[in-house]
Amino acid sequence: MEITVEKIAMIREDFNPKNTNLNLDIDWSVEYMNTDQRNINYNIVLKSGEYLNLNFKLEGLVILGDLEEFNHNECSQMIFHHACTILMNMISLTRQTEYDLINEGISSTVNFGTAF
Template sequence: MEIYMQKIGLIRQSLNPKNSSLDLDIDWNIEYVHRNQNEINFDINLRSIENFNLNFKIEGVIVLDLFEIFIQEDVSQIIFHRACNVLMDMISLTRQSSHILSNEDKYPDIGSEHIPKTLYN
Protein backbone atom coordinates (compact mmCIF):
# COMPACT_ATOMS: atom_id res chain seq x y z
CA MET A 1 0.00 0.00 0.00
CA GLU A 2 1.18 3.48 -0.85
CA ILE A 3 -0.34 6.65 0.61
CA TYR A 4 0.11 9.93 -1.25
CA MET A 5 -0.67 13.38 0.14
CA GLN A 6 -1.51 15.47 -2.91
CA LYS A 7 -2.99 18.71 -1.54
CA ILE A 8 -2.38 20.30 1.84
CA GLY A 9 -4.17 23.36 3.19
CA LEU A 10 -3.93 25.26 6.46
CA ILE A 11 -6.04 28.14 7.72
CA ARG A 12 -4.81 29.42 11.04
CA GLN A 13 -5.47 32.40 13.28
CA SER A 14 -3.51 35.53 12.59
CA LEU A 15 -2.09 35.87 16.10
CA ASN A 16 0.43 33.46 17.53
CA PRO A 17 0.01 31.98 20.99
CA LYS A 18 2.27 33.71 23.51
CA ASN A 19 3.54 30.57 25.26
CA SER A 20 6.30 28.37 23.89
CA SER A 21 4.37 25.11 24.15
CA LEU A 22 1.20 24.42 22.20
CA ASP A 23 -1.43 21.95 23.36
CA LEU A 24 -3.97 21.12 20.66
CA ASP A 25 -7.28 19.38 21.18
CA ILE A 26 -8.04 18.07 17.70
CA ASP A 27 -11.33 17.01 16.16
CA TRP A 28 -10.73 15.00 12.99
CA ASN A 29 -12.52 13.03 10.33
CA ILE A 30 -11.56 11.13 7.18
CA GLU A 31 -13.74 10.57 4.15
CA TYR A 32 -12.91 7.82 1.65
CA VAL A 33 -14.07 7.63 -1.98
CA HIS A 34 -13.26 4.52 -4.04
CA ARG A 35 -12.06 5.40 -7.54
CA ASN A 36 -11.45 1.80 -8.59
CA GLN A 37 -10.29 -1.49 -7.07
CA ASN A 38 -6.73 -0.31 -6.52
CA GLU A 39 -7.17 3.39 -5.65
CA ILE A 40 -9.04 5.15 -2.87
CA ASN A 41 -9.19 8.94 -2.51
CA PHE A 42 -9.25 10.40 0.97
CA ASP A 43 -9.82 13.77 2.62
CA ILE A 44 -8.74 14.26 6.22
CA ASN A 45 -9.83 17.34 8.15
CA LEU A 46 -8.29 18.43 11.44
CA ARG A 47 -9.85 21.21 13.50
CA SER A 48 -8.70 22.57 16.82
CA ILE A 49 -11.33 22.65 19.52
CA GLU A 50 -10.07 25.24 21.99
CA ASN A 51 -7.16 27.67 22.33
CA PHE A 52 -5.46 27.77 18.92
CA ASN A 53 -7.96 28.28 16.09
CA LEU A 54 -7.06 26.36 12.92
CA ASN A 55 -8.47 24.25 10.10
CA PHE A 56 -6.23 21.79 8.29
CA LYS A 57 -7.03 19.55 5.33
CA ILE A 58 -5.13 16.97 3.32
CA GLU A 59 -6.40 15.40 0.11
CA GLY A 60 -4.69 12.27 -1.08
CA VAL A 61 -4.90 8.87 -2.63
CA ILE A 62 -4.20 5.34 -1.39
CA VAL A 63 -2.87 2.86 -3.95
CA LEU A 64 -3.42 -0.78 -3.02
CA ASP A 65 -1.33 -3.68 -4.24
CA LEU A 66 -3.06 -6.46 -6.12
CA PHE A 67 -5.34 -8.45 -3.74
CA GLU A 68 -4.42 -6.18 -0.81
CA ILE A 69 -7.21 -5.71 1.74
CA PHE A 70 -8.12 -2.17 2.78
CA ILE A 71 -8.62 -2.02 6.57
CA GLN A 72 -10.12 1.41 7.15
CA GLU A 73 -9.37 1.67 10.90
CA ASP A 74 -5.68 0.87 10.47
CA VAL A 75 -5.23 3.15 7.46
CA SER A 76 -7.10 5.98 9.21
CA GLN A 77 -4.69 5.83 12.15
CA ILE A 78 -1.68 5.97 9.81
CA ILE A 79 -3.11 8.93 7.89
CA PHE A 80 -4.06 10.74 11.12
CA HIS A 81 -0.59 10.26 12.62
CA ARG A 82 1.12 11.52 9.45
CA ALA A 83 -1.32 14.45 9.14
CA CYS A 84 -0.54 15.52 12.72
CA ASN A 85 3.19 15.52 11.94
CA VAL A 86 2.63 17.63 8.81
CA LEU A 87 0.34 19.99 10.76
CA MET A 88 2.96 20.61 13.45
CA ASP A 89 5.59 21.25 10.77
CA MET A 90 3.29 23.76 9.06
CA ILE A 91 2.51 25.55 12.33
CA SER A 92 6.24 25.88 12.86
CA LEU A 93 6.77 27.17 9.31
CA THR A 94 4.02 29.77 9.59
CA ARG A 95 4.96 31.14 13.00
CA GLN A 96 5.79 34.80 13.28
CA SER A 97 9.37 35.70 12.53
CA SER A 98 11.25 38.78 11.44
CA HIS A 99 14.01 39.07 8.85
CA ILE A 100 16.33 42.04 8.39
CA LEU A 101 16.69 42.73 4.66
CA SER A 102 19.54 45.19 4.74
CA ASN A 103 21.41 47.60 6.93
CA GLU A 104 21.24 51.12 5.49
CA ASP A 105 24.54 52.17 7.10
CA LYS A 106 26.46 49.20 5.76
CA TYR A 107 24.86 49.11 2.26
CA PRO A 108 23.62 52.65 1.47
CA ASP A 109 23.27 52.07 -2.30
CA ILE A 110 21.40 48.75 -2.06
CA GLY A 111 17.70 48.43 -1.47
CA SER A 112 14.63 50.50 -2.10
CA GLU A 113 12.57 52.85 -0.04
CA HIS A 114 9.56 50.76 -1.09
CA ILE A 115 10.85 47.73 0.84
CA PRO A 116 10.49 47.93 4.62
CA LYS A 117 13.56 47.20 6.71
CA THR A 118 11.90 44.21 8.36
CA LEU A 119 9.45 41.67 6.96
CA TYR A 120 7.01 39.74 9.12
CA ASN A 121 5.24 36.54 8.20
Protein backbone atom coordinates in the same frame (compact mmCIF):
# COMPACT_ATOMS: atom_id res chain seq x y z
CA MET B 1 0.27 0.17 0.39
CA GLU B 2 1.18 3.62 -0.81
CA ILE B 3 -0.40 6.76 0.67
CA THR B 4 0.01 10.02 -1.24
CA VAL B 5 -0.93 13.62 -0.48
CA GLU B 6 -2.25 15.59 -3.43
CA LYS B 7 -3.65 18.76 -1.83
CA ILE B 8 -3.08 20.61 1.45
CA ALA B 9 -5.24 23.40 2.83
CA MET B 10 -4.65 25.27 6.08
CA ILE B 11 -6.69 28.12 7.50
CA ARG B 12 -5.50 29.74 10.71
CA GLU B 13 -6.07 32.95 12.62
CA ASP B 14 -3.88 36.00 12.15
CA PHE B 15 -2.26 35.81 15.57
CA ASN B 16 0.54 33.43 16.46
CA PRO B 17 0.50 31.72 19.86
CA LYS B 18 3.47 32.71 22.03
CA ASN B 19 3.41 29.58 24.20
CA THR B 20 6.23 27.22 23.25
CA ASN B 21 4.25 24.23 24.55
CA LEU B 22 1.19 24.46 22.35
CA ASN B 23 -1.45 21.91 23.34
CA LEU B 24 -3.80 21.28 20.42
CA ASP B 25 -7.07 19.53 21.16
CA ILE B 26 -7.74 18.12 17.68
CA ASP B 27 -10.96 16.74 16.24
CA TRP B 28 -10.44 14.74 13.08
CA SER B 29 -12.34 12.79 10.49
CA VAL B 30 -11.37 10.79 7.42
CA GLU B 31 -13.69 10.29 4.46
CA TYR B 32 -12.97 7.64 1.81
CA MET B 33 -14.28 7.37 -1.73
CA ASN B 34 -14.17 4.28 -3.99
CA THR B 35 -13.32 1.82 -1.18
CA ASP B 36 -14.11 -1.11 -3.49
CA GLN B 37 -11.25 -0.25 -5.87
CA ARG B 38 -7.43 -0.50 -5.71
CA ASN B 39 -7.03 3.32 -5.67
CA ILE B 40 -8.99 4.94 -2.83
CA ASN B 41 -9.36 8.72 -2.54
CA TYR B 42 -9.39 10.19 0.95
CA ASN B 43 -10.00 13.52 2.68
CA ILE B 44 -8.87 14.13 6.24
CA VAL B 45 -9.88 17.22 8.20
CA LEU B 46 -8.19 18.28 11.44
CA LYS B 47 -9.86 20.99 13.53
CA SER B 48 -8.55 22.72 16.61
CA GLY B 49 -10.31 25.48 18.46
CA GLU B 50 -9.37 26.08 22.09
CA TYR B 51 -5.78 27.40 21.83
CA LEU B 52 -5.39 27.93 18.09
CA ASN B 53 -8.41 28.25 15.81
CA LEU B 54 -7.30 26.08 12.93
CA ASN B 55 -8.77 24.04 10.07
CA PHE B 56 -6.43 21.73 8.18
CA LYS B 57 -7.30 19.42 5.28
CA LEU B 58 -5.39 16.86 3.24
CA GLU B 59 -6.66 15.18 0.10
CA GLY B 60 -4.86 12.19 -1.28
CA LEU B 61 -4.85 8.68 -2.57
CA VAL B 62 -4.35 5.25 -1.01
CA ILE B 63 -2.95 2.78 -3.55
CA LEU B 64 -3.29 -0.86 -2.52
CA GLY B 65 -0.86 -3.55 -3.58
CA ASP B 66 -1.96 -6.66 -5.47
CA LEU B 67 -2.73 -8.80 -2.41
CA GLU B 68 -3.66 -6.03 0.04
CA GLU B 69 -7.15 -5.39 1.34
CA PHE B 70 -8.40 -2.04 2.56
CA ASN B 71 -8.44 -1.81 6.38
CA HIS B 72 -10.36 1.32 7.39
CA ASN B 73 -9.00 1.63 10.95
CA GLU B 74 -5.36 0.92 10.12
CA CYS B 75 -5.37 3.26 7.13
CA SER B 76 -7.11 6.05 9.09
CA GLN B 77 -4.49 5.87 11.86
CA MET B 78 -1.62 6.10 9.37
CA ILE B 79 -3.23 9.03 7.54
CA PHE B 80 -3.97 10.80 10.84
CA HIS B 81 -0.38 10.39 12.04
CA HIS B 82 1.00 11.72 8.75
CA ALA B 83 -1.49 14.65 8.74
CA CYS B 84 -0.48 15.63 12.30
CA THR B 85 3.20 15.60 11.32
CA ILE B 86 2.51 17.85 8.32
CA LEU B 87 0.32 20.14 10.45
CA MET B 88 3.02 20.64 13.10
CA ASN B 89 5.60 21.38 10.39
CA MET B 90 3.28 23.95 8.79
CA ILE B 91 2.63 25.63 12.15
CA SER B 92 6.39 25.93 12.60
CA LEU B 93 6.79 27.37 9.10
CA THR B 94 4.10 30.01 9.65
CA ARG B 95 5.11 31.22 13.11
CA GLN B 96 6.14 34.79 13.69
CA THR B 97 9.89 35.30 13.56
CA GLU B 98 11.93 38.28 14.74
CA TYR B 99 15.29 39.28 13.25
CA ASP B 100 17.69 41.96 14.55
CA LEU B 101 19.40 43.81 11.70
CA ILE B 102 22.56 45.81 12.31
CA ASN B 103 24.11 47.77 9.44
CA GLU B 104 26.80 50.43 9.95
CA GLY B 105 25.56 51.70 13.28
CA ILE B 106 21.85 51.44 12.37
CA SER B 107 19.94 48.83 14.37
CA SER B 108 16.39 47.72 13.76
CA THR B 109 14.12 44.77 14.41
CA VAL B 110 12.08 43.19 11.64
CA ASN B 111 9.09 40.96 12.34
CA PHE B 112 8.04 38.36 9.81
CA GLY B 113 4.65 36.82 10.37
CA THR B 114 3.27 34.61 7.65
CA ALA B 115 -0.08 32.94 7.28
CA PHE B 116 -1.64 30.64 4.75
